[in-house]
Amino acid sequence: MAYVLTLAPWIAACGPSMSLDDAGGGGDGGGGAVTMTGSWVMHARVRGTVPPGTQPCRTLFLTFSDSGQGVKAYLDLDGDGEFTEAVSVTATGASGGVRLKGQYNWNGTNFSFDTLVWEFSWGHAAGDATYRVGSAPNQPEMVTMVKIMNLPQRDLNGVWDIDHTLDWATGGLSYLSGMTESGVYQITQEMSGPMQGFFEAKRADGECFTGIVNDSQVTLARRYEDYGWLWTYTYTNLNADGDWFGGTHLGQAELGTLQEDVGWSMVAYRTGQ
Numbered sequence: 451m452a453y454v455l456t457l458a459p460w461i462a463a464c465g466p467s468m469s470l471d472d473a474g475g476g477g478d479g480g481g482g483a484v485t486m487t488g489s490w491v492m493h494a495r496v497r498g499t500v501p502p503g504t505q506p507c508r509t510l511f512l513t514f515s516d517s518g519q520g521v522k523a524y525l526d527l528d529g530d531g532e533f534t535e536a537v538s539v540t541a542t543g544a545s546g547g548v549r550l551k552g553q554y555n556w557n558g559t560n561f562s563f564d565t566l567v568w569e570f571s572w573g574h575a576a577g578d579a580t581y582r583v584g585s586a587p588n589q590p591e592m593v594t595m596v597k598i599m600n601l602p603q604r605d606l607n608g609v610w611d612i613d614h615t616l617d618w619a620t621g622g623l624s625y626l627s628g629m630t631e632s633g634v635y636q637i638t639q640e641m642s643g644p645m646q647g648f649f650e651a652k653r654a655d656g657e658c659f660t661g662i663v664n665d666s667q668v669t670l671a672r673r674y675e676d677y678g679w680l681w682t683y684t685y686t687n688l689n690a691d692g693d694w695f696g697g698t699h700l701g702q703a704e705l706g707t708l709q710e711d712v713g714w715s716m717v718a719y720r721t722g723q
Contacts, residue, residue: 482519482543482546483517483518483519483543484514484517484518484519484521484541484542484543484548485517486514486548486569486575486597487514487515487516487517488513488514488597488598488599489511489512489513489514489597489598489644489645490511490512490513490514490575490595490596490597490598491509491510491511491512491595491596491598491645491648491660491662492509492510492511492512492565492567492593492594492595493507493508493509493510493593493594493595493650493660493671494507494508494509494510494579494581494591494592494593495507495591495592495593495658495673495674496589496590496591497578497590497591497592497675498590498675501586501587501589504589506656507650507656507658508581508591509650509660511526511644511645512595514541519542519543520540520541520542521540521541521542522538522539522540522541523538523539523540523541523550523552524536524537524538525537525538525539525554527554527556535556537554537556538552539551539552539553539554539563540552544566545566545568546568547566547567547568547569547575547577548566548567548568548569548575549564549565549566550563550564550565550566551563551564551565559583559584560583560584561581561582561583562581562582562588563579563580563581563582564579564580565577565578565579565580565593566578566579567593567595569595570684570685571684571685572597573596573597573599573662573664573669574594574595574596574597574669574671574684574685574686575594575595576592576593576594576595576671576673576682576683576684577593577673578590578591578592578593579591579592579593592673592674592675592680593673594659594660594671594672594673594683595671596648596660596661596662596669596671597662597664598644598645598646598647598648598662599647599662599664599665600647600664600665601642601646601647601665602639602641602646602647602663602664602665603663603665603666604663604666604668604690604695605639605641606637606639606649606663606668606690606695606720607637607638607639607641607649607723608636608637608720608721608722608723609634609635609636609637609720609721609722609723610634610635610636610637610651610718610719610720610721611632611633611634611718611719611721612632612633612634612635612651612716612717612718613630613631613632613716613717613718614630614631614632614699614714614715614716615628615629615630615631615714615715615716616628616629616630616712616713616714617698617713617714617715618712618713619703619710619711619712619713620710620711620712621708621710622708622710623679623703623710623712626677633653633657634653634654634721635651635652635653635658635718636651636652636653637649637650637651637652638650638652639663647662647663647664648660648661648662649661649662649663657674659671659672659674660672661686663690666690667688668686668688668689668690668695668697669686669688670683670686670688670699670716671683678705679703679704679705680703680704680705681701681702681703681712682701682702682703682704683699683700683701683714684700684701684702685699685700685701686698686699686700687699688716692720693719693720694717694718694719694720695718696715696716696717696718697715697716698713698714698715698716699713699714699715699716700712700713701713701714
């Protein structure tokens, strides 16, 4: 298996039954084979307070060209797609998911990361990471991944008014049912090239999520903190038509050992470019 990442300096600012909030679990193996063959985009967001001088988001391009356990992950550090740097880390199955762990030196700076994600619907995964640059402290991150597949038949580039409504939630979050999050987002979508179909939706305050347009299908990927809980989209069912797209999401929310199921509806209208 070759597992290719585009990492620094090419950095863009920005369901399983087990808890996703467990990047430290599972050791460095002990799981099944890595079976996520293909190209993916990973979006990593700083968890908690963003340290001064740190970008809140990073975008990583990955390619799994094979399957296996304990295999090398080759990194494209300069973003040219040639992978001539001959730098690799290790990808393993762990805790029912996929773990990517290693360290390397690029242009005189040491980098280290440890990522554990779960693919809970085909082409859509999420989890957590620890990332470190040089002598800076370890930085915890929330990550999502979407798989690059077919050429996009929808162009979502532009300014969008987006409403997310929490339709239902189990247990202690049921009181939030009916809550709507509204915002104006700038969507930037890759229409061609190695990350074709991938998009990032970003608000002026820095809040963001990502997704993929696969042919005419739209999938959102989001893992974020709100109300003291960690929220994750695990499945999305969306349709798009011109200057509109919308549908539903399923997901989960975590607080320590607590975990609740949640469901959202979404509607978005394009208002400009």
